[in-house]
Amino acid sequence: MKFTTQKNCQTIERAMKNQTNRILVNKKALPYLLIAPTVFLFLWLLVYPLGNVFYLSFQNRLLSRPKLDGFIGMSNFVKLFTADPVFWEALVNSGKWVITEVLLQLVFGLLTALILKKKFRGCGIFRAVLFLPWALSGVLVSMLWSMMYFENVGVINAIFQRLGILSHPIAWTGNTNTAFWSVVIAELWRGIPFFTIMLLASLQSIPEELYEACRVDGGGVASSFRHITFPYIKDTLVLTTLLRVVWEFNSVDLILNLTGGGPIHKTTTLSVYLANTARRDGDFGYGSAIAVISFFILLIFAILYLKLSKYDQEDEGV
Amino acid sequence: MTMQIKTQRTLQKSFLIYFPLFIATIWTLFPLYWTLVTSLKTSGQILSKPVTFLPFPATFEHYVKAWNIGGFSRYFLNSMFVSSISMIFTVAFATMAGYAMARYRFRGKRIFLLLLLCTQFIPTAMLIIPLFMIYNKLSLINTPWSLVITYTTFHIPFNALLMSTFIKGIPYSLEEAAKVDGCSGSQAFLHVLLPVLLPGIAAIAAYSFISSWNEYLYALMFTTSSRHYTLPIGLSMMIGEYSINYGQLTAGSIIALLPAILLFMYVQKYMVSGLSAGSVKG
Numbered sequence: 001m002k003f004t005t006q007k008n009c010q011t012i013e014r015a016m017k018n019q020t021n022r023i024l025v026n027k028k029a030l031p032y033l034l035i036a037p038t039v040f041l042f043l044w045l046l047v048y049p050l051g052n053v054f055y056l057s058f059q060n061r062l063l064s065r066p067k068l069d070g071f072i073g074m075s076n077f078v079k080l081f082t083a084d085p086v087f088w089e090a091l092v093n094s095g096k097w098v099i100t101e102v103l104l105q106l107v108f109g110l111l112t113a114l115i116l117k118k119k120f121r122g123c124g125i126f127r128a129v130l131f132l133p134w135a136l137s138g139v140l141v142s143m144l145w146s147m148m149y150f151e152n153v154g155v156i157n158a159i160f161q162r163l164g165i166l167s168h169p170i171a172w173t174g175n176t177n178t179a180f181w182s183v184v185i186a187e188l189w190r191g192i193p194f195f196t197i198m199l200l201a202s203l204q205s206i207p208e209e210l211y212e213a214c215r216v217d218g219g220g221v222a223s224s225f226r227h228i229t230f231p232y233i234k235d236t237l238v239l240t241t242l243l244r245v246v247w248e249f250n251s252v253d254l255i256l257n258l259t260g261g262g263p264i265h266k267t268t269t270l271s272v273y274l275a276n277t278a279r280r281d282g283d284f285g286y287g288s289a290i291a292v293i294s295f296f297i298l299l300i301f302a303i304l305y306l307k308l309s310k311y312d313q314e315d316e317g318v
Numbered sequence: 319m320t321m322q323i324k325t326q327r328t329l330q331k332s333f334l335i336y337f338p339l340f341i342a343t344i345w346t347l348f349p350l351y352w353t354l355v356t357s358l359k360t361s362g363q364i365l366s367k368p369v370t371f372l373p374f375p376a377t378f379e380h381y382v383k384a385w386n387i388g389g390f391s392r393y394f395l396n397s398m399f400v401s402s403i404s405m406i407f408t409v410a411f412a413t414m415a416g417y418a419m420a421r422y423r424f425r426g427k428r429i430f431l432l433l434l435l436c437t438q439f440i441p442t443a444m445l446i447i448p449l450f451m452i453y454n455k456l457s458l459i460n461t462p463w464s465l466v467i468t469y470t471t472f473h474i475p476f477n478a479l480l481m482s483t484f485i486k487g488i489p490y491s492l493e494e495a496a497k498v499d500g501c502s503g504s505q506a507f508l509h510v511l512l513p514v515l516l517p518g519i520a521a522i523a524a525y526s527f528i529s530s531w532n533e534y535l536y537a538l539m540f541t542t543s544s545r546h547y548t549l550p551i552g553l554s555m556m557i558g559e560y561s562i563n564y565g566q567l568t569a570g571s572i573i574a575l576l577p578a579i580l581l582f583m584y585v586q587k588y589m590v591s592g593l594s595a596g597s598v599k600g
Binding site for chain 1: 331334335336338339342343345346347349350352353356364365367368369410411412414415417418419422424427430433437438439440441442443444445446447448449450451452467468470471474478503528531532533534535538539549550551553554557558564567568571574575578579581582583586587
């Protein structure tokens, strides 16, 4: 038995023998070789560009007028803070957007996870169906919801009119009163499954005996949630919420496709403003200044949040 | 008496479990259903009032047109190419990095881990400008490669962390036994560890494929000619058109979402169990 394995291995070894193989055998160098491609990509496409954004934010850099390129000091930031009402509006919208999205997604995601955790007939199918929106792209989701929001062919108007709630059709994403909430609902549709999946995974790691012990001690549903469920899933809650805040803060695909940031900046968040400044206006200097501000907002938020929630970070906590 | 308790329990169960789930299912499926139905209607039916909830008679003409005239065959192939190639790179690099983290102690490991975690907090929109400039210098704008490299880089961190928890879950004694039998380290990896690891690899492969398949902002920034559009960009340009062709738009959407949904159905079982395995501290 031993002999045959050895023989197999030797043939394969001969086939694979070359210079790199000899280096790989070196124990000390191996882990570094294994992480080398990742480190290289990170330095090239994450660390360097990140520094570059800071550099660009002090520059004038317009795609349409390259002759004006050059160092302009703090001008971009001065313009942002003192002469740009859209920036302040975008800042407020970002806050509104992130808070409503994350809170609603968290509440509905947690409720769904608590239900799906129970064992009952058909729970596999329900899981597969309810997780589904997670796999769809922002563009697809905006397409699905556009088909329902459209003024003339949209199904929501049709249903509401038939029920007598509306007397005439509304352009849901074009109306200043409804645009924001239309986008919020579509994003909610896509965002709930993320919380459901993460929280369900965390709930499943709670030993069932704990609940039995609680029941024996006469604890009800509320107290078992407070004393068992919550402490167990707290770290996951903190981390998923944080990840989601960052994610929602950055998310642009759905807003860009449903409203483009309009009507009259009602749905322009900071990231949408950044994307529009970069892609539509080709103003890379000003866009970089917005990016720098976004970066610091997220950084400060993340630090405060982790401090306040007393998240005990272990070196391998994912 | 017991019968009564039993019926009471069933009633309770259906109110606390099945009723909310029923609502959630309708909420989840209705948008998908509506798009599917619209894609199967004739152009006349789509615009007719009052709206109909079933496509009758059903037609596949929008699918044929979206594929042949609407450019979706090209978008589909572009997406397929970009997503598959970046999936291969992501899986390879994430497995390598995950293995290094799970099996070795080395100087700088903590910094590397921290770097992986930090990448999750970098605002993606922030990097579109400098990345555009890098790729522009290398003439990679309007090629699939700018997207392949970007997606690979952005998908490594999460998958590498996931991979390292998968590998940690497999006892090292397996590889050791193979080495005692005379296998070299790489052989032990290929013949002993890899087969056990396959479900985990399938999960991260599918995950990274779906993420690339769905990505929008970088694709929007780095492709400017319709020849290189991926599916999300193709769809997005269609929504932006002045007079929208609803039939082709919905048919194109169904084409775009099918691969993602099929892959997702396959991996979603692993996902929750993989994550709960990873969330156990140790």
